[in-house]
Amino acid sequence: MIMSACWPLQMPPCQKAVLVSLADNANDQGVCWPSVASVSERVCLSDRSVQRSIAWLIAEGYLKVSDRPGRSTVYQILFPKKSVLAAGVPAPTPDCVSPPPPTDSHPRPTVTPDCVSPHPRPTVTPPPTVGHPTPDTQSPRTVIEPKGNRKGTAIGEGARAPALDLSPLPAITPRVWSDYLLHRKRKRAPLTQTALDNLAAELHLAVAGGWTADAALAEAMQFGWTGFRFDWLLRAADRGGSAPGAGQRGRRETPAQERRQSFMAGMADLAHGREASNAARSSSTEFVDAG
Structure with a gap:
């Protein structure tokens, strides 16, 4: 509802881009609280341009700002009657315009009423995770035997020959x-x-x-x-x-x-x-x- 109401609005490109970015972050009541840096990164504008665009949207009645000391600024997207009627989009109900104040730093997903969201988004099932199956404990295992040399002994064996008993020998220098x-x-x-x-x-x-x-x-x-x-x-x-x-x-x-x-x-x-x-x-x- 919020995003679809923003597209028909006629305004300068920078202000339109900032408004669409805020609407994309907003919940169904039009409330969001992104930082200026994140909005600037999304719309490819400088922080100063984003701040000027937000000031213009507030002056024109498209935004309402609520400051929270020590936390991010809360934005609420509004639609003046003249712009909404001119675009041919019905104005949102008062219940949707006056939501309860947020308590978390990030919006939580809420259940959208059927009257506000006539076209619910289809649920997308994530693709199954393909991993290596765990081998069965009863399945045969491949055992790599040590390689043998031409003498028939395993490689590494015989590297240190056992000491010989020299006692049977006669006297030898x-x-x-x-x-x-x-x-x-x-x-x-x-x-x-x-x-x-x-x-x-x-x-x-x-x-x-x-x-x-x-x-x-x-x-x-x-x-x-x-x-x-x-x-x-x-x-x-x-x-x-x-x-x-x-x-x-x-x-x-x-x-x-x-x-x-x-x-x-x-x-x-x-x-x-x-x-x-x-x-x-x-x-x-x-x-x-x-x-």
Whole structure:
């Protein structure tokens, strides 16, 4: 009713814009209390122009102002009889023109009587809020398993290998042991506890055969062996690769040393579950008789 009564009025553009803005903020009784700054922002005018337009509307009888100390100014839109009759719009009833004074800083929506508002605004249903549905507790869940590498272990596992038990090993200098670990690392054969136990057993056979553990590991690294077995060392010594004890090459062995080496080779074969050769058995017999 208030907005529809404002459109036919004839007045300067600035005053008309301010009046329409106030009517848009007003309730069904034509009461509103917007600030000058908010009206200025809506009609694209300066604060001074809005204030002059409000003064003109008051002087012409279109507005009634009520000051509230410490609060915003209350405006009530009025329609002079001459302007309303000239526009062909019926004047509002006295009950609608004299509303009770507002008690809040913002107008509350009130129920519009049917006699005042013959064309009620249609109720607009807000669109439904579309959100992500909550998964059912019974629905299967996707579980991301840790990725595995080519060795079959999960990524992150094995980053810190467990400490090895070095007690089965014979006496080895730290430098030789560090070189041997680096040698296996270059061959991508990390030393496990099982491999260490087998290495310790073979090194004890080498020590029993007159080698030192340092010399045996040095020969293994020299020949490029990833593992180590005492019979490999004996075969290499038979081919002239090294001599027992000092790790030297090119020394001619005495018959006693040859019998001792053949005896140790037979012992290594028996330790690995292989049958000793005839030469090894005869050499071992001779070695025992000589002892």
